[in-house]
Amino acid sequence: MPEKPKIVYPYIPNSTPQARADLLDASGAASVEDFYAEIPANLRLQRPLNLPKALLAEAELSRHVNGLLAKNTSTQEALSFLGAGCWQHQVPAVCDEINSRGEFLTAYAGDPYEDHGRFQALFEYESMMGELLNMEVVNVPNYDGFQATATALRMAARVTGRGRVLVAATVSADKLSKIRDYLTPDIQVETLPYQPASGLLDLSALKQQISEQIAAVYFENPAYLGWIETGAAEIAALAHQAGALCVVGVDPISLGVINPPADYGGDIACGDIQPLGMHMNYGGGHGGFIASKDEPKIVMEYPSRLFGIAPTRVEGEYGFGDVAYERTSFALREEGKEWVGTAAALWGITAGVYLALMGPQGMQEIGLGIMQRTRYAMKKIARLPGVRLPFEDSPHFKEFVVNFEGAGKTVAEINRRLLEQNIFGGKDLSEEFPELGQSALYCVTEVHTQTDIDRLATALNEAIQ
Amino acid sequence: MSIQIGKKPIPRRFQQARWDEPVIFELSEAGQRGVLLPEVEAEVQEQAGDVLAALPDNLRRKTPPALPEMSQIHVLRHFDRLSQENLGVDLNIDIGQGTCTMKYSPKINDQLARSPKMSELHPLQDEATVQGMLEIMYRLEQMLKEISGMERFSLQPGAGSAAIYANVAMMRAYHAARGEAGKRDEVITTIFSHPSNAACAKTAGYKIITLYPNEDGYPDLEALKAAVSERTAALMITNPEDTGIYNPRIAEFVETVHGVGGLCSYDQANANGILGITRAREAGFDLCHFNLHKTFSTPHGCGGPGAGASGVTAALAPFLPKPTVEFDGQKYYLDFDRPQSVGKIRPWYGVAQNLLKAYAWIMSLGAEGLREVSEIAVLNNNYLLNQVLKIRGVSAPYARGKRRIEQVRYSWEQLSADTGVQSEEIGQRIVDFGMHYWTSHHPFVVPEPMTLEPTESYSKSDMDEYVATLKHIAEEAYSDPQMIHNAPYHSTIHHIEHECLDNPQEWAVTWRAYKRKMNQS
Secondary structure (H helix, E strand, O other): OOOOOOOOOOOOHHHOHHHHHHHHHHHOOOOHHHHHOOOOHHHEOOOOOOOOOOOOOHHHHHHHHHHHHOOEOOOOOOEEOOOOOOOOOOOOHHHHHHHOOHHHHOOOOOOOOOOHHHHHHHHHHHHHHHHHHOOOEEOOOEOOHHHHHHHHHHHHHHHHOOOEEEEEOOOOHHHHHHHHHHHOOOOEEEEEOEOOOOOOEOHHHHHHHOOOOEEEEEEEEOOOOOEOOOOHHHHHHHHHHOOOEEEEEEOHHHOOOEOOHHHHOOOEEEEEOOOOOOOOHHHOOOOEEEEEOOOHHHHOOOOOOOEEEEEEOOOOOEEEEEOOHHHOHHHHHHHOOOOOOOOOHHHHHHHHHHHHHHHHHHHHHHHHHHHHHHHHHHHHHHOOOOOEOOOOOOOEOOEEEEEOHHHOOOHHHHHHHHHHOOEEOOEEOOOOOHHHOOEEEEEOOOOOOHHHHHHHHHHHHHHOO | OOOOOOOOOOOOOOOOOOOOOOOHHHHOOOOOOOOOOOOOOHHHHHHHOOHHHHOOHHHEOOOOOOOOOOOHHHHHHHHHHHHHOOOOOOOOOOOOOOOOOOOOOOHHHHHHHOOHHHHOOOOOOOHHHEHHHHHHHHHHHHHHHHHHOOOEEEOOOOOHHHHHHHHHHHHHHHHHHOOOOOOOOEEEEEOOOOHHHHHHHHHOOOEEEEEOEOOOOOEOHHHHHHHOOOOEEEEEEEOOOOOOOOOOOHHHHHHHHHHOOOEEEEEOOOHHHOOOOEOOOOOOOOEEEEEOOOOOOOOOOOOOOOOEEEEEOOOOHHHOOOOEEEEOOOOEEEEOOOOOOOOOOOOOOOOHHHHHHHHHHHHHHHHHHHHHHHHHHHHHHHHHHHHHOOOOOOEOOOOOOOOOOOOEEEEOHHHHHHHOOOHHHHHHHHHHHOOOOOOOOOOOOOOOEEEEOOOOOOOHHHHHHHHHHHHHHHHHHHHOHHHHHOOOOOOOOOOEOHHHHHOOOOOOOOHHHHHHHHHHO
16 A cells, blocks of 8 residues: 555644755754754653544534534523523624634734734723723733632732731632632631621621721622622721721623722722623633722732833824733742733623623613513512522522522422423522522523513423422 | 836835724714614513612612713724734734744634534533533543643633642642641742743742753753752743753652652643653653643634643642543533532633634644644744844854754844844834744843744744844844834834833823823823
């Protein structure tokens, strides 16, 4: 049999035998082995890697990967009420159009000249988030809302020089896990209890736990479990009385109708931009934001990049660049603030596109619409026999807790029945919040119609029988 | 009149897009809408009642956020124009960003990841409805295990530095589990390893010891021996380092640290030249990490989302972030029952769409193709090295007479001494020819640095064009240095007066801050 010709890889221009020979010749090398001469023989892998057979043709690759993906059922093929930190919202087509452009998609860490576009787009993202949050400083996105929260708390500890933080016990178990890990070993995390009837933070407990050792009080608005923290201003005031910072986690999509933390005493706002134009991507659509007032003692504690505006030598031309770069680990290694690296810049650009498309009216309408649909869904489900909404009386945004104990069912049983009808029921909270018993967290957004919600109510009614 | 058109000159007569685009707020026109929202049904509104009335006064937003008001095409056009004022791998010969492995990100992989069967998955869906996604993650882990020799991987970290952090967290948990939490409080790294190795370990509470190279540019084994003690928690090191120099004594480094009970974590950000050649396992490492947006081709996205992968030996596996992805012979599932886990590094399970892209990329190449990637990346780099060294004023410090792996940190020290032109200014001049260029991480141990990494994605003529352009600029530095001091000329913008960015009275991170400070001044 004739020897198979060498594969010329489409992604590797110099994989032709001629190119390889020419380059070796020009490099004065007999073979590529010359370049690996420094690697000791005992560290060399003496066999080919044992990997699956290559799917060289695009058609083969496409068939294979799409074949795997075909085993998934997406939320477009079902009716989903899952949220809990990753939310199904409509992603405007222009968001995808912009973040698919090769100029943005395949760029990286270029300078403010050849990458003027990304600097301006990210400055605009910061600026639009600044309007949404009523803050003058917003970071270039870090990884996700978990990281944003953990870093905001570390920032607060550095600003105050204190080593303890109080965190609302209603944050998700996963976020609390991240916070605890990230604040180890020098910052202690204590949780603040909530009132069982309303879900609101227990202010009397806060008064007991707050002290001049506390760097920050952290709560979320809306809370992870969906209600709106109506005591927000009092919490902020109590934090300030003790000289602590008030750090608030917010869902940015709520801020067309709900005041941002800056308006009720929040010193640092943080959260996740996934709702602002990012597909859920099985949890891959997250980006974190941190925002504050423009006070140097806070600004200098950001680990993230902060893009600022600057003049150029030409009148009327906008230039951009890094504000106070010398705080970062890029500039100072371990002497910088925490660390900075590749995170979620493309999602920042995308969130900017989203906010520009939505405008002030869009943000108002989406916030109001979500609150109305949520309340409608709550009322509809609360009527079902044996079903109870433990925090029903508090105002809610987008998510709410449903308890099935009166129906004698577990959430797992309910969700199994719903799945039979191609409905993804709410997140099972029974392990995360054992005190809530057999409860689930349901999420309703602008993608849900009245018919969808009614269908859920009917399906739940059948499932609890 | 002849119709013959003359040859293209070198360097090319580039002109970057210059749309002179306003900041987006200046494009606002009252009443314009970019998207409309579904109307809330009358019955829903009626049943819900006045939901805003339930909010306390201090929580109800009375003035809507002052976002721009724009029609859809105006939003699109604005961001399209900004995108044209940006260079990515797709447009430029992106070999000037050494250490970042700016390789081609295949379009088919982006297309596959845009499938709603990927993009519209919620991470809490019943496992039965995400078997395909879990299988991709499981299979990717198996492949990374083989490529590194490690025994388990977590695909949860959001990118490279997050993976470094995850590795620090695991090492901390490992020592704590052995009752050595307080005792081992030092982490050793090298100056030519990425700054995040030092910075992540510091954030996690460690004292940092940084080793400088010996006079040949190799990490100094004697310095390491002097630094290790019973206080050593870990060595965190890159190999080849950011100079492109492979440390041949790496196994001795690892043994030295193991000898005092410390762990060794391998930053494999520079793995592109050694796939199938040498692995973390054979060198004795306990942990390693890959940047899937570097070596494994997922697009860099202007600085993320990337994807990181942390690999560990069996001894460290109990500490991996949770959940892991498992297969019971019938179905794939997420395993949360990991009592010694460090917990969550990020929400959910990783940047799933990029995990899919990395998986597809490896599948499109196989073992032979990965080896080809590395061999050509290294061949390209050594060809480039030869060509660059022919340029006046440039050198490649250290490791004289030795070959480099996949990148080189060059120095313009001579040129700078001769002409007063600094490396950063060369970076601002090369923009005029449609290219990007990067100096080095700080501090500049190599004076007037330039770091080039040609990967496998560039042809000989691409490299020749880059070198010809550098040569042109070097000659310009000697003949007309002012030309370089005043650059750029053909970029979107001209020289930035950046002093305000370090002055709290003048810096402005948002448009509202700019307007306030401008009015005050």
